[in-house]
Amino acid sequence: MQLAQQPETVQILAVEDNPGDARLLLEALKEASVPNNLHVAASGGEALDLLFGHGAAGRKLSPDIVLLDLNLPDVSGHDVLNRIKSHPTLRRIPVVILTTSQDERDIARSYRGYANSYITKPQDYEQFISAVRSIEDFWLTTAKLPSTRSN
Amino acid sequence: MDSVHSADITDAVGNALDVLISGDDRQEGLRLACAVLADAVGSARICIADYGSPGAGEHSQARCRLDWRSAQADVLINDSDAASLPVDGHRSIWARPGLSAAPVVTQANDAGPIERVWLEGQGVATIASIPVHIPDRFIGSLNLFHTGEEYRWPAEDLIALSTCARPLVSAYLRYEAGASLDATRDLSREAFEKSVVGMTILGADGTMLEVNDAYCRLFGYERHELLGRNTLMLAHPDDIALVHEMRPAGLMNPELTDAERRFVRSDGTVIWTQCTVSRLDPGNREPGPSVPTFAGQVRDITSVRQDSVILELQRSNRELEQFAYIASHDLQEPLRMITSYLELLQRRYAGQLDNDADEFIAFAVDGAQRLRALVNSLLIYSRLDSQPATFQPVRLTESLEHALQALRLLIEENEAEVVYDDLPLVNGDSAQLSQLFQNLIENAVKFRREDAPQIRIVADRSHQLWTIEVHDNGIGFDPEQAERIFGVFRRLHGYGQYPGTGIGLAICKRIVERHGGRIEASATIGAGSTFRFTLPALRS
Numbered sequence: 001m002q003l004a005q006q007p008e009t010v011q012i013l014a015v016e017d018n019p020g021d022a023r024l025l026l027e028a029l030k031e032a033s034v035p036n037n038l039h040v041a042a043s044g045g046e047a048l049d050l051l052f053g054h055g056a057a058g059r060k061l062s063p064d065i066v067l068l069d070l071n072l073p074d075v076s077g078h079d080v081l082n083r084i085k086s087h088p089t090l091r092r093i094p095v096v097i098l099t100t101s102q103d104e105r106d107i108a109r110s111y112r113g114y115a116n117s118y119i120t121k122p123q124d125y126e127q128f129i130s131a132v133r134s135i136e137d138f139w140l141t142t143a144k145l146p147s148t149r150s151n
Numbered sequence: 152m153d154s155v156h157s158a159d160i161t162d163a164v165g166n167a168l169d170v171l172i173s174g175d176d177r178q179e180g181l182r183l184a185c186a187v188l189a190d191a192v193g194s195a196r197i198c199i200a201d202y203g204s205p206g207a208g209e210h211s212q213a214r215c216r217l218d219w220r221s222a223q224a225d226v227l228i229n230d231s232d233a234a235s236l237p238v239d240g241h242r243s244i245w246a247r248p249g250l251s252a253a254p255v256v257t258q259a260n261d262a263g264p265i266e267r268v269w270l271e272g273q274g275v276a277t278i279a280s281i282p283v284h285i286p287d288r289f290i291g292s293l294n295l296f297h298t299g300e301e302y303r304w305p306a307e308d309l310i311a312l313s314t315c316a317r318p319l320v321s322a323y324l325r326y327e328a329g330a331s332l333d334a335t336r337d338l339s340r341e342a343f344e345k346s347v348v349g350m351t352i353l354g355a356d357g358t359m360l361e362v363n364d365a366y367c368r369l370f371g372y373e374r375h376e377l378l379g380r381n382t383l384m385l386a387h388p389d390d391i392a393l394v395h396e397m398r399p400a401g402l403m404n405p406e407l408t409d410a411e412r413r414f415v416r417s418d419g420t421v422i423w424t425q426c427t428v429s430r431l432d433p434g435n436r437e438p439g440p441s442v443p444t445f446a447g448q449v450r451d452i453t454s455v456r457q458d459s460v461i462l463e464l465q466r467s468n469r470e471l472e473q474f475a476y477i478a479s480h481d482l483q484e485p486l487r488m489i490t491s492y493l494e495l496l497q498r499r500y501a502g503q504l505d506n507d508a509d510e511f512i513a514f515a516v517d518g519a520q521r522l523r524a525l526v527n528s529l530l531i532y533s534r535l536d537s538q539p540a541t542f543q544p545v546r547l548t549e550s551l552e553h554a555l556q557a558l559r560l561l562i563e564e565n566e567a568e569v570v571y572d573d574l575p576l577v578n579g580d581s582a583q584l585s586q587l588f589q590n591l592i593e594n595a596v597k598f599r600r601e602d603a604p605q606i607r608i609v610a611d612r613s614h615q616l617w618t619i620e621v622h623d624n625g626i627g628f629d630p631e632q633a634e635r636i637f638g639v640f641r642r643l644h645g646y647g648q649y650p651g652t653g654i655g656l657a658i659c660k661r662i663v664e665r666h667g668g669r670i671e672a673s674a675t676i677g678a679g680s681t682f683r684f685t686l687p688a689l690r691s
Contacts, residue, residue, distance in 0.1 A: 020488045027495060100484060123487055123523055125494035 010036040010140050013063035015047040015080060016098075017072050021121065025067065028125075028132040034140050039063065044075025048083060051090060063093060065139050068115075070099040070106055078109060085114040094139050098131075157311035159191035164315035168322060181323075185219035192308060195298040196220045196275075199320055200245070201291035217323060244270075246282035248289040254309045255280040258301050277302040281312050283320040291320050349424075349449040352431070355438035357382045357395075357445075369424075369451055371417035382447070387413035387421055397428045411452065423456040424449045475533035482526045490519040521652075528654035532639070535583065535661045542666075544689060545581045547574035547619070551608065553581075554588035558596070567596045567604035574610050575617050577686045579666050587662045588621075590655040591682050595623035597651065600677070612688060616668075621682045627674035636672060659684070 012029065016022045022040045029036050039061060041047035047068075053060035066084065070077035077097065085091045094116040099106070102120055110118050119135070122128045167184030185197045199217040244257045244266055256279045259270040270278070277297040283290055293316040343350055349366035351359050359377050367374055370385050386394040390413045397410065409427045416422060427448045438444045493516045501509055551571060555562065562569065569592065577584075588608075595606045607622045628636065637660040639653070656672075663670040663684045674680030 018484075020492070024491055024495070100487070121487065123483075123490060123527075124520070125491040125498065128491060 008035075010034050010065070011039065011061070011063045012036050012065055012067065013039045013041060013047065013050065013061060014067040014098075015041045015044065015072065015077065016067070016069050017042050018069075021069075024125070024128060025132070028129050031129060032132060032136050034136055036140075044072040044077065044080045047080050048075060051084065065135070066093055066095045067098045067135070068095055070097060070101055070110070078113060081110065081113045081115055096135055096139065156191045156305075157307050160188065160308060160311045161315055163188035163191055164319050167319050181217060182219060185217075186221075189219070189221060189295075192295065193297060193302060194221075194295040196294075196296035198294045198296075199291060199323055200294060201324055244278055244280065245294070246280040246289075246292040250282060250289075252282055252284055252313070254282070254304075254313060256304050256309070260301060274298050276300055277304075279304055279309065279312070281309070281316045283317050285317065285321055291324055292316075293320055349451075351377075351382070351447045351449070352443045353382060353428075353445040353447055354440040354442055355444040356440045358440045360441065360443055366449065369416075369422070369449060370414065376417075385414045387415050389413065394426075397426070411456075414449075421453075422451055423453045425452050426450070469536075472533050472536045475529060479526050479530035479533060483523075483530070486519065486523055486526060490516070490523055493519055525652045525654070528652040528658065531586065532654055532658050532661060535658065535665060542578050542580060544576050545579045545584055546576050547584065547610070547686075550574075550581055550584040551588045553585040554592060557585075557589055558592055561593065561596055565596050565599060565604055567599075567606060569606045569608070571608035572610050574608070574619065575612065576689050577617060577666070578689050579686065580662075583662045583665070587659050587684075590659050591621045594655060594682075595621060595625055595680075598623075598625040598628075598680075600624065600626055615688050616685045617688050618683060618685050622679065623681075624679040627676050627678050627680045628672075629676055630674060633672050633674070637670065 014022060014025050016025065019042075022042075025040075026038050029038055039050065041050055047066075050061040051063075068077050068080060072080070077099065081095055081097075083090075084093065084095055091114070095114075096117040096119060097110045097115045098119050098121060100121045107118050116139070117135070119131055122131050163184055166187060167181060189195070189197055197217070197219045198215045200215050243263060244255065246255045256277065257266065257270070259267055259276050262270055270276075273296075275296050275298055279295045281293040281295075283292060293312065295312075343361075344363050346363055347365050349369040350363045351366050352361035354360055358379060358381055360379075362374060362377050367377065370377070383391055383394060393410065394412055394414075397412075409425070412424055412426050414422055414424055429446050429448075431443050431446055436442050493512060497512050497516055501512070548571070551574060555569060561567075592606060596604045602624060605624045609620050609622075611618050611620075637656050639657040659682075660670050663686070667687045668685040670682065670684040672680060672682045
């Protein structure tokens with residue numbers, strides 16, 4: 001049992017090919033109230049390697065949440081989402097789509113693929129901070145999630 | 152009493168008419184026809200006479216137009232002036248103006264003394280003079296002379312002659328008078344006049360010598376306004392040189408020259424035409440301004456040209472819209488980076504650098520934010536057309552309430568009051584209609600006076616059209632600007648005074664027009680404004 005005053009460090013996987021956005025995410029998370037550790041996968045393939053352990057590192061990552069961009073080189077965000085959501089244990093990890101696309105078809109397809117939330121990348125830093133805060137508030141503190149690591 | 156020759160007379164006159172109409176050798180044909188006729192009734196001389204110009208009076212000399220004599224008569228008749236029949240002194244012999252339509256038959260033995268002297272001098276025993284009236288005006292006579300023995304005309308023959316004389320005499324006199332009896336010439340003339348293609352005959356320098364009705368109609372002028380003037384008067388200023396060139400081309404090259412040229416009508420409208428110039432056979436004449444040298448045909452192709460211009464415009468418009476959409480969409484990404492990192496700089500380093508740095512960053516942040524608003528508006532604007540319309544029944548009240556929800560913060564900050572009617576159900580795109588209300592209400596709140604903004608939205612139906620009005624009590628605008636404000640990037644105020652991209656109302660206009668309606672604005676400076684748009688009513 002964890003002490004309430006010392007929340008566990010949250011593991012976050014961001015699948016993001018734009019270094020600018022990845023850094024922005026890192027900066028925004030620095031200002032978050034929950035201690036967190038950000039892992040960045042620069043492509044869909046890299047994300048799958050990290051999650052399924054096929055990569056050079058050979059070690060699987062078990063994130064508490066995945067922030068997933070849709071427009072990625074090699075494996076697309078939709079495919080990454082599918083792989084996660086069709087896996088018996090990984091499917092429990094909340095996946096938040098964080099993308100520039102405002103296309104209705106992308107939104108519908110994401111929810112059909114069991115995405116837990118869909119957020120359009122905010123246009124400025126203020127909004128970015130509040131978007132990250134709302135993710136943090138809801139997915140990392142409010143919602144009670146089964147721990148993937150307890151399996 | 153001699154036998155009756157009516158049938159022969161009809162035949163003979165019929166032959167004469169055929170000859171006149173056929174256009175073959177008329178003189179020879181007529182001689183033959185007269186010979187046949189003379190043979191039928193035994194006449195020695197036949198002449199057709201008239202009395203000069205109409206209205207010349209009954210005292211004028213009868214002119215002998217056609218004078219046919221048999222070989223026998225040539226010997227017998229002693230006539231020093233064959234071209235004229237002496238009327239003065241022996242008028243009673245001749246059918247003439249003012250008399251009845253009955254044939255006049257004179258026997259030398261029964262004639263008056265003066266007439267008798269003349270008749271016997273001519274060796275003539277009997278003259279039958281058949282008058283011709285068209286319809287009741289005397290135009291001339293057919294005269295038949297018998298020599299030797301007195302000839303007693305059968306009444307039936309005279310009736311037959313009276314019947315046949317009319318077409319023969321009138322046709323012959325018209326032919327003689329030079330009126331266009333030539334059927335071929337008549338036809339080409341008629342074809343020229345009645346052609347639906349504008350046609351003209353030009354002199355060597357382009358002087359219009361002849362124009363047809365279609366030509367006059369095409370350019371909107373009366374015939375007399377064109378004849379004697381140069382075709383260049385009709386050419387479009389930009390095409391004068393080209394029109395001018397067509398004639399030298401026609402002169403050097405006997406083939407047609409054919410081109411699309413612009414002309415200007417009398418009312419100033421510009422027309423596109425397909426004009427063809429062909430060279431006429433000059434015969435032995437030297438080309439000159441008054442010598443028919445060219446035939447011109449002009450056909451109006453304005454509507455054809457306009458159709459292709461409109462298609463071209465639509466195509467380039469579509470490309471432009473596509474471009475605007477792609478440009479504004481792709482601009483968003485780098486712009487987001489600039490804005491976000493500028494703000495991050497400001498957030499982390501404000502007060503840590505010097506005052507100048509803080510100020511510079513502030514300007515950069517402001518500029519980036521404005522650019523972002525602009526790109527967003529452009530994206531919305533171009534998306535209106537680049538995305539297919541998906542119209543379905545939309546409750547306008549819901550669109551309005553959706554807009555009010557989006558503007559909640561702005562409305563609360565300004566303590567604005569918005570009241571509205573129950574709005575109708577229309578066919579449309581719900582997102583766009585919400586955008587329409589959002590832009591109009593945002594404007595109404597933004598351009599406020601000291602007093603709290605009051606906005607009222609009402610709907611009214613007239614026939615198949617709903618009119619929706621958005622009234623406010625804001626600063627209004629100069630009514631002269633009422634049209635301009637709907638243009639893209641039109642701003643009536645400085646950015647510092649009232650922020651905005653200048654696209655909001657252009658978006659409104661685009662949305663309303665896409666829905667088959669119209670939008671207009673009216674206002675007085677300082678006394679509020681009204682934006683009014685129409686939407687087609689839903690068919691029940």
